[in-house]
Every structure is written in structure tokens, then in C-alpha cells.
Amino acid sequence: MSVQFTFDGRPLTAESGQTVGAALLAAGVQSWRTTRFGGRPRGLFCGIGVCFDCLVTVNGEPNVRACLTPIADGDAVTTQAGDGRG
Amino acid sequence: MVVIGAGMVGAACAYYLARAGLSVTVVDRGSVSGGTSGAGEGNLLLSDKERGPELDLALRSHQLWRDLNDEGLGPDFEYEAKGGLVVAFAETDFAALQTFAATQRDAGVVTEEVTADRLSEFEPHLAPGLAGGFWYPQDAQVMPALAAARLLRASGAEVRLGTAVTGLQFSDGTVRGVRTTLGEIPAQHVVNAAGLWSGEIAELAGSTLPTQPRRGFVLVTEPLPPLIRHKVYSAAYVSDVSSSDAALQSSAVVEGTPSGPVLIGASRERVGLDRTPSYDALGRLAAQAAELFPFLERVDVQRYYCGFRPYLPDHLPAIGPDPRLSGFFHASGHEGAGIGLAPATGELIAALVAGEKTAVDAEPFNPARFASPQPQEEQR
Amino acid sequence: MAAAATAAEQGLRVALIDSGRQLGGQYFRHPAPGLNAPWIAHLHHGWSRFERLATRVETSHRIAVLFERQVWAIEPGFNVLTDRGPIAARNVILATGSYERVVPFPGWDLPGVFTAGGAQALLKGNLVLPGRRVVVAGTGPLLLPVAAGLSVAGANVLGLFEANRVRGYAKHPVPLLKNPAKFLEGVDFARQLLRARVPLRSGRMVVEAQGTDNLEAVVIAHSDGSNRRRIECDALAIGYGLAPQIDLGLTLGCENKLLSDGTVALRVDRSQRTSIRGCYAVGETAGIAGVECSLVEGEIAGLAVAGASPGGPLTPRRDRLRGFADVLRTQHPVPAAWRDHLTPDTLICRCEEVPARAVAEAVEDLGATDARTVKLLTRAGMGWCQGRVCGYAVACLARRDPAEPASAADLLAAAKRPLARPVRLSVLTELDQRNK
Numbered sequence: 001m002s003v004q005f006t007f008d009g010r011p012l013t014a015e016s017g018q019t020v021g022a023a024l025l026a027a028g029v030q031s032w033r034t035t036r037f038g039g040r041p042r043g044l045f046c047g048i049g050v051c052f053d054c055l056v057t058v059n060g061e062p063n064v065r066a067c068l069t070p071i072a073d074g075d076a077v078t079t080q081a082g083d084g085r086g
Numbered sequence: 087m088v089v090i091g092a093g094m095v096g097a098a099c100a101y102y103l104a105r106a107g108l109s110v111t112v113v114d115r116g117s118v119s120g121g122t123s124g125a126g127e128g129n130l131l132l133s134d135k136e137r138g139p140e141l142d143l144a145l146r147s148h149q150l151w152r153d154l155n156d157e158g159l160g161p162d163f164e165y166e167a168k169g170g171l172v173v174a175f176a177e178t179d180f181a182a183l184q185t186f187a188a189t190q191r192d193a194g195v196v197t198e199e200v201t202a203d204r205l206s207e208f209e210p211h212l213a214p215g216l217a218g219g220f221w222y223p224q225d226a227q228v229m230p231a232l233a234a235a236r237l238l239r240a241s242g243a244e245v246r247l248g249t250a251v252t253g254l255q256f257s258d259g260t261v262r263g264v265r266t267t268l269g270e271i272p273a274q275h276v277v278n279a280a281g282l283w284s285g286e287i288a289e290l291a292g293s294t295l296p297t298q299p300r301r302g303f304v305l306v307t308e309p310l311p312p313l314i315r316h317k318v319y320s321a322a323y324v325s326d327v328s329s330s331d332a333a334l335q336s337s338a339v340v341e342g343t344p345s346g347p348v349l350i351g352a353s354r355e356r357v358g359l360d361r362t363p364s365y366d367a368l369g370r371l372a373a374q375a376a377e378l379f380p381f382l383e384r385v386d387v388q389r390y391y392c393g394f395r396p397y398l399p400d401h402l403p404a405i406g407p408d409p410r411l412s413g414f415f416h417a418s419g420h421e422g423a424g425i426g427l428a429p430a431t432g433e434l435i436a437a438l439v440a441g442e443k444t445a446v447d448a449e450p451f452n453p454a455r456f457a458s459p460q461p462q463e464e465q466r
Numbered sequence: 467m468a469a470a471a472t473a474a475e476q477g478l479r480v481a482l483i484d485s486g487r488q489l490g491g492q493y494f495r496h497p498a499p500g501l502n503a504p505w506i507a508h509l510h511h512g513w514s515r516f517e518r519l520a521t522r523v524e525t526s527h528r529i530a531v532l533f534e535r536q537v538w539a540i541e542p543g544f545n546v547l548t549d550r551g552p553i554a555a556r557n558v559i560l561a562t563g564s565y566e567r568v569v570p571f572p573g574w575d576l577p578g579v580f581t582a583g584g585a586q587a588l589l590k591g592n593l594v595l596p597g598r599r600v601v602v603a604g605t606g607p608l609l610l611p612v613a614a615g616l617s618v619a620g621a622n623v624l625g626l627f628e629a630n631r632v633r634g635y636a637k638h639p640v641p642l643l644k645n646p647a648k649f650l651e652g653v654d655f656a657r658q659l660l661r662a663r664v665p666l667r668s669g670r671m672v673v674e675a676q677g678t679d680n681l682e683a684v685v686i687a688h689s690d691g692s693n694r695r696r697i698e699c700d701a702l703a704i705g706y707g708l709a710p711q712i713d714l715g716l717t718l719g720c721e722n723k724l725l726s727d728g729t730v731a732l733r734v735d736r737s738q739r740t741s742i743r744g745c746y747a748v749g750e751t752a753g754i755a756g757v758e759c760s761l762v763e764g765e766i767a768g769l770a771v772a773g774a775s776p777g778g779p780l781t782p783r784r785d786r787l788r789g790f791a792d793v794l795r796t797q798h799p800v801p802a803a804w805r806d807h808l809t810p811d812t813l814i815c816r817c818e819e820v821p822a823r824a825v826a827e828a829v830e831d832l833g834a835t836d837a838r839t840v841k842l843l844t845r846a847g848m849g850w851c852q853g854r855v856c857g858y859a860v861a862c863l864a865r866r867d868p869a870e871p872a873s874a875a876d877l878l879a880a881a882k883r884p885l886a887r888p889v890r891l892s893v894l895t896e897l898d899q900r901n902k
């Protein structure tokens with residue numbers, strides 16, 4: 001079953017049951033966060049919830065770990081800058 | 087000249103002694119900032135001090151911190167003159183605060199009453215319904231571990247780490263040097279800045295310094311944007327600071343840091359050197375912080391740490407010559423204010439060693455007050 | 467799962483707590499129902515074992531399975547503190563597994579660089595590939611199944627580079643011969659890779675990842691930096707072995723032991739008891755030993771906790787598997803040369819973006835002689851991951867002399883975190899309420 005979501009407003013499709021991170025990667029997106037100091041791009045790294053590199057904003061909530069959180073139909077995923085609360 | 091202890095106090099002593107032209111060696115059995123200075127917070131507070139010798143020392147120290155900042159060292163240790171806001175939940179607390187602030191003002195502290203309706207100008211995210219507060223523009227902050235390391239480096243002193251002092255060398259009632267695990271170091275003057283362990287060092291000279299630990303926990307949140315601008319705490323903190331009660335006391339000081347996380351600290355308990363986590367203390371700190379800033383409820387706490395403040399029974403540090411051994415000095419027991427008080431302590435020691443006039447009256451800090459027979463703990 | 471099922475069969479009431487959403491842990495990670503792919507069967511070895519175990523857990527009326535609960539600390543006695551409130555228990559079995567160890571190299575923070583297990587988790591749990599052209603590198607037995615899985619799922623695996631020379635196994639024939647199945651599993655993966663024409667090389671490591679905003683290539687070399695070779699790729703899966711996840715046990719005060727590969731594990735007795743009465747540790751928490759050993763230890767602890775004696779073949783089997791794991795450990799150390807390939811700008815701490823230059827300054831100029839002080843002076847390890855990723859590296863770099871291995875105290879510090887998971891402040895304020 002497929003689900004529809006958006007990334008920075010762009011409509012994308014994923015398979016239900018995938019994580020946000022997997023859905024983004026499958027759609028060709030490798031990074032979705034910029035770091036707090038250097039503004040460097042980051043995406044998945046450890047894939048199991050340990051490293052916190054994959055933080056992203058989902059439906060307005062910042063600092064969601066993309067590698068753990070399942071994607072849901074209608075999710076609005078947005079690039080997170082810095083601590084995500086600025 | 088040997089300084090024992092590479093914490094904040096030892097670093098400040100080294101700095102002012104070297105500035106006075108002495109050749110200084112600092113020894114520490116561990117790392118720089120490996121003791122309490124690496125396990126506390128870096129509040130440089132005037133707001134919490136009642137009128138008296140400690141406030142005089144703190145006022146002098148504030149001037150010195152500002153000077154160090156002006157000399158260009160400030161950014162190295164994240165000096166921020168951000169000011170403090172003390173708030174009262176109830177009208178009665180507010181009245182007490184007014185009286186307290188008035189006495190501080192007489193002693194030279196700058197403070198301004200903030201009525202309830204103006205609190206949000208200072209801190210937009212503060213809880214509604216507070217009775218009022220006081221603004222202390224002089225309150226500042228540093229990152230303590232960095233401050234000690236950078237000041238030590240700026241002093242140009244020789245630093246011997248991983249070197250424990252095991253004995254003092256003396257003859258004719260005069261100190262001649264220290265014995266360490268890595269050999270002897272001759273010296274005409276020795277400063278005991280061993281914090282929590284300064285009692286053990288004093289014993290090496292047959293003296294008494296009844297230093298005791300007072301545990302504190304600090305909560306550290308995830309990094310946040312600057313939502314909290316100043317140091318904010320409730321009026322109850324002032325009475326905790328000067329308490330001799332063994333039970334858990336806490337009234338959270340909440341502050342943002344340049345690196346993002348908000349620090350919530352610190353609890354105060356007398357439980358010896360026990361590091362077992364106290365989830366009660368953590369819960370209390372969290373509850374008090376959320377009472378001040380409700381938005382913190384939705385923030386993640388990433389870690390907490392615990393440290394032990396070195397305190398003396400009368401809650402004043404011991405700064406000055408050892409009563410028995412000439413050339414031996416103490417600079418310890420600063421409890422929860424050792425970061426703030428360090429520069430004035432170092433300056434005081436440098437003046438006493440040189441036999442010069444001191445910037446503040448040194449007598450209240452004279453270590454001789456603990457010479458046996460031991461004094462009773464002061465009741466407050 | 468094994469511990470819970472066994473203890474429940476002995477008549478105990480069990481709460482099985484996991485932060486995830488499914489049974490199985492890391493090894494038996496599987497996609498959510500509905501996700502499918504033709505090659506999926508190749509990814510899961512021993513699937514029927516998992517199904518039998520899951521049935522034992524799911525059909526037991528004595529087990530409450532509590533998913534999506536993060537345990538952030540355990541109070542003595544015990545009170546298991548979770549993000550959804552405390553759970554009181556007379557005994558606790560710690561089976562919190564492991565996480566992957568990685569050491570820094572220039573460019574390792576580029577998107578497209580994954581841990582080996584992370585690449586595998588993406589595949590096993592989501593059926594998504596980390597990239598099209600993938601390099602697998604690092605050290606340890608995990609690299610083989612990762613490369614094989616990626617290859618089976620259709621990735622072009624450009625090479626598997628094992629940093630250590632693997633000849634050393636011949637020196638330990640006894641544990642190897644006693645564990646033929648384990649050994650053959652590895653050989654089987656290797657054969658799969660050869661069939662897929664994946665080059666297997668040992669004695670090579672990744673010394674650099676290149677790219678501007680994404681990974682574009684990696685540089686492979688001998689550990690001394692010679693024989694540099696650039697390989698264009700869009701994903702790198704890298705790992706230097708696993709490290710036990712033991713924060714909960716350490717904060718509780720359980721005794722620990724330092725293992726030959728620099729990881730720290732909880733010390734247990736023959737019945738998997740830790741030094742804290744009523745607290746048991748099984749699987750990776752007692753030292754990385756693989757899934758077989760974890761399952762056996764789960765059964766042993768499940769019996770022991772119920773007061774039954776774990777007789778029969780269980781204990782000898784556990785000892786044999788532990789023996790095999792100890793050999794693996796000695797064969798796959800992190801090559802000390804990783805330090806030589808750092809540049810001053812290489813990030814050591816990814817979270818706080820602390821470069822190697824800052825760590826060197828703390829150690830050489832500012833008087834940091836241990837990892838704790840490096841952390842205080844640089845913020846390395848103070849970020850979101852709390853040093854899980856950089857802890858090992860910082861412990862090594864705290865030594866001024868690169869020839870000296872990290873100190874036991876620093877390695878322990880790298881394994882210890884007061885909070886096993888970040889915790890919402892409101893969860894802490896609820897703790898305060900209980901005292902009112």
C-alpha cells in the first residue's frame with residue numbers, strides 16, 4: 001500500500017510501513033537537516049536511533065528521528081535547520 | 087611557588103601570582119578542571135549573596151572577571167554578562183525579596199525591582215501569575231572548565247598533571263616544598279587549592295580545614311534557540327544557598343548557554359560523596375524549572391551530572407595563611423560559588439603572599455578560625 | 467524474547483519492554499506487513515526460529531509486550547523508569563543489545579556514509595537500498611552479511627574492505643572447529659559475494675570520503691596510507707564492530723569488564739546474574755557474541771530468574787559460543803592507524819561539530835589528560851547522541867601519545883551515560899509528583 005507525503009512541499013510517495021528516512025531515501029533525498037554550527041547537510045547514519053543525525057521536522061514537530069518514525073499518509077516533512085526550534 | 091589543584095581556584099591563584107612576578111608550578115593529581123570545577127555551573131552571581139564578607143569578595147571578583155574579559159580572555163571561556171532575574175511566586179516572597187535587595191543595594195549591588203506586569207519584557211516565556219521580581223544586571227556566566235583551563239594557560243605557569251601531592255616539606259615551621267608521586271618540588275610558598283580535598287592537604291601540615299561535600303545535580307536539555315535570556319531563579323533559592331540542612335533542597339536556576347542547551351541546577355544535599363543518582367532530586371529540579379518556564383515541559387533532557395561543592399561549616403571560604411606553617415596558604419571551601427569567587431581569591435592570595443594591602447578585608451576568611459578546638463557549626 | 471518466553475513458561479509474570487514497534491530486535495528486524503520484495507527470503511537467516519520464538523511470546527498470557535517504551539533509567543529495587551511512567555519489578559533482565567562503533571575519517575559526516583548495520587537496517591526493515599553503488603568497509607563479521615544482503619537486493623557492491631588481515635583465525639582452530647555452523651555461515655556469505663563478483667580485500671581501510679554535499683567517492687588504502695585508490699560510489703557502509711549498550715546497567719551500579727577490543731560489557735556469572743541482586747544481563751550486554759549466544763543466554767536467564775537451574779546443554783553451548791566470540795574479537799580490533807588519517811578539520815564529534823583540531827588543542831595545550839576533560843573543554847560527546855558515536859574515538863585521542871591505547875577509565879566513560887535515552891522534562895516532573 002502506498003502513502004502520500006510531502007517533503008518541503010513537494011508531493012512524494014512511499015510504501016506504508018517505511019520509516020520517514022527510508023521513504024526520503026527511496027525518493028532520492030539523501031539529506032534533510034543542516035547542522036547547528038556549520039550548516040552542513042545530514043541524513044541517515046546509524047539507521048537504528050543511536051546517532052541523532054537524521055533529525056527532521058514532521059508536521060511541525062522538530063527533532064524527530066527519521067530512521068525510527070514510520071511515515072504516515074499526509075505527513076508534511078520539512079528540512080530542519082539547526083536545533084529545529086528557531 | 088607551588089599551587090596544589092588545577093581547578094578554578096588554583097588556576098586563578100596561579101594567574102594572579104604569576105602576574106605578581108612569581109614563578110609558579112601548578113600540580114594536580116588528575117586533569118585540569120577534573121574536580122568540582124568540571125562538575126558545576128558557571129554562574130557569577132551577586133544576586134544570591136546577602137550583605138557581608140562573601141558579597142564583598144564577590145563584588146571584587148565581578149570587577150576582575152570584567153577585567154579579564156576586557157583583556158580579551160572572555161570569548162575563550164564564554165563570558166556572558168547576561169544578568170539575572172530573581173522572581174517571587176507569592177506576594178510574601180516578593181516582600182522578602184524587596185527587603186533583601188535593599189540591603190544588597192547598600193553594599194553596592196546594582197538591582198532593580200521588576201513589577202509583575204514587566205516580567206515578560208525580561209523573559210517572554212516566563213510563567214504567568216508571578217508576584218514580581220528583581221533584576222540584577224551584574225550577574226554573569228562563564229564556562230567553568232574552559233575558564234580554569236584558559237586562565238591557567240594564560241598564567242604561563244608550569245603545569246604538572248597526573249601528579250598527586252603526598253606530603254609537605256618543611257623545617258623550622260616554614261614550608262620548603264611539596265612531595266609528589268613524581269618527585270619533590272621545592273618552593274618557598276605553597277597554596278592549597280585542592281577544593282574538596284583541601285582538608286587532607288591541610289592535615290599534611292598538621293592543620294585543620296573541615297571541608298565537606300555538598301552534592302548537586304544539574305539537568306541539561308537538548309539544544310534550544312535562545313528562549314531564556316538571563317539567569318532566572320525563584321526567591322526560595324537564596325535561603326537554600328545559606329542553609330545548613332542536610333536534606334534535599336533545590337530551587338532551580340534556569341539559564342540558556344551559548345551552545346544551546348538549557349541548564350537547570352542545582353540541587354543541594356549533604357550525603358557525603360555518594361554518586362548514586364537521586365531521581366527525586368532530578369524530579370524536583372524538573373518541576374521547579376517547569377514552574378518558571380512551562381514550555382520546558384515539552385523539551386527533552388539529554389543528560390544530568392552531579393558534583394560536590396566543597397563547603398566549610400560557616401559557609402565562607404578559607405583564604406589566607408595557614409595558622410601553623412609559615413609560607414603555606416589555603417584557598418578553598420568556596421562551596422557553590424567557587425567559580426564566581428575565584429579571581430578575587432587569587433588576587434587576595436597574591437597580595438597576602440607579597441605582604442601587600444588586600445583589595446578586600448581578608449580577615450573573615452582567615453583559615454585560623456578552624457584551628458583546634460574545632461568551632462561549633464554556626465546555626466542559622 | 468528468549469528470556470521473556472522462558473521466564474513466563476516457568477510461571478513468572480513478565481513485562482517485555484522495547485522501544486521499537488516489533489518483536490525481533492536487531493537481528494530479526496523485518497519489514498512491516500505489506501512491504502515485500504522477491505529477494506526478501508535471502509535476507510533473513512533462521513526465520514523459522516524467529517517465528518517459533520515470537521509464537522511463544524505472543525501466545526503467553528503471562529507476558530505483557532510493551533512496545534514504543536523507552537527505558538531511560540532503572541531505580542534500585544527495581545523501578546523501571548520509562549517515558550510512559552515507571553514499572554515496578556522484582557527482577558530485571560537487561561537485553562538492550564548493541565550499537566555500532568565507527569571511528570572518524572575525513573568526510574565521514576557526508577550524507578551517503580552509513581554505518582554498516584544502518585545500511586542493513588534500512589534494507590531489512592524498509593526494503594530500501596542506501597545507494598546504487600555501495601562500498602562496504604571497516605572490520606568485523608557483520609560486514610559479510612551486510613555486503614551479501616545489499617548485493618542480493620540489487621545494489622552494485624563495489625567491494626568489501628576488511629581493515630584487518632583475516633589470516634589470524636588459523637591460530638585459534640579449537641573455538642572455530644567447535645562452532646562449525648557459525649564459521650560456515652561466514653564462508654557462505656563470502657561465497658555469495660564471490661558469485662556476485664564482489665571484490666573482497668583485507669588489510670584495507672577507508673581513509674577518506676569525498677564529496678561536497680553528498681558522498682561522491684571513497685579513498686581506500688593500506689592502513690599506513692599507501693596504495694591509495696579512489697572508488698566512485700553513492701553510499702558507504704562502514705563499521706568497526708559492535709559495542710554493548712549497557713547504560714542502564716552501569717548507572718544501576720553493575721560491575722563491568724573491559725574486553726580485548728576496547729568495548730565494555732556487564733560482568734555476569736554462569737547464570738547471567740550481574741553484581742546487582744535481581745539484575746541479569748544477556749546477549750550483547752554481556753559482551754558482543756552474536757544472535758545464537760544471545761538466544762541461549764536468554765533461556766538461561768529466564769530459568770535462573772525463576773529459580774530453576776539451567777541444566778542440560780544450555781550452559782556448555784553458551785560457553786562454546788562465547789569462546790568463538792572471544793576469538794572474533796581478537797581478530798577484528800579497530801586499526802590504530804585510524805588516527806593517522808585525520809585532518810585538523812575532520813569532525814570528531816558529529817553532533818557538536820567538534821573538529822580534530824579542537825581535541826588536539828585540549829590535549830596538547832589546555833591540560834586535558836582524560837576523555838572527560840576533553841569533553842568538558844571541547845563539547846565532544848555532549849550532543850544528542852551523548853558520545854555513543856564519538857566516545858571511543860575521544861577515549862583514544864585523549865592519549866597524547868598515539869601509541870598508547872585508550873585507558874580503561876576512558877573506555878568505561880565512553881560506555882556510560884546517566885540517561886539511557888533522552889527524557890521529556892514532563893516525565894521527570896511526574897517523578898516529583900509521586901513524592902507529594
Ligand SMILES: Cc1cc2nc3c(=O)[nH]c(=O)nc-3n(C[C@H](O)[C@H](O)[C@H](O)COP(=O)(O)OP(=O)(O)OC[C@H]3O[C@@H](n4cnc5c(N)ncnc54)[C@H](O)[C@@H]3O)c2cc1C
Pocket residue numbers: 090091092093094095096113114115116117118119120121122123124125126127128129130131249250251252279280281282283284301302303304351352392393394395396417418419420421422423424425426427
Ligand atoms: C552542581 C554544582 C553547581 C555549581 N554551580 C556553581 C556556579 O554556578 N557558580 C559558582 O561560582 N560555583 C558553582 N559551583 C561551585 C564550584 O564549582 C566550586 O566552588 C569550585 O569549582 C571549586 O573549585 P576548586 O578549584 O576549589 O576545586 P576543584 O575544582 O575541585 O579543584 C581541586 C583540585 O585539586 C586536585 N587535588 C586534590 N587533591 C590533590 C592532591 N593530593 N594532589 C594534587 N592535586 C589534588 C583535584 O584533582 C582537583 O582538580 C557549583 C558546584 C556544583 C557541584
Ligand SMILES: Cc1cc2nc3c(=O)[nH]c(=O)nc-3n(C[C@H](O)[C@H](O)[C@H](O)COP(=O)(O)OP(=O)(O)OC[C@H]3O[C@@H](n4cnc5c(N)ncnc54)[C@H](O)[C@@H]3O)c2cc1C
Pocket residue numbers: 048483484485486490491492493494535536537538561562563564565566582583584586587608611612708711748749750751755756757758760886887
Ligand atoms: C545495526 C545492527 C546490525 C546487526 N546485523 C547483524 C547481522 O547481520 N548478522 C548477525 O549475525 N548479527 C547482526 N547484529 C548483531 C545481532 O543483532 C545481535 O547479535 C543480536 O541481535 C543480539 O540480540 P540482543 O537481544 O542481545 O540485542 P538486540 O537484538 O539488539 O535487541 C535489543 C533490543 O533492546 C531494545 N532497547 C535497547 N535499549 C532500550 C531502552 N533503553 N528502552 C527500551 N528498549 C531498548 C532495542 O529496541 C532492541 O529491540 C547486528 C547488530 C546491530 C546493532
Ligand code: FES
Pocket residue numbers: 043044045046047048049050051052053054055065066067068
Ligand atoms: S540515523 Fe542515527 S538516529 Fe537516525
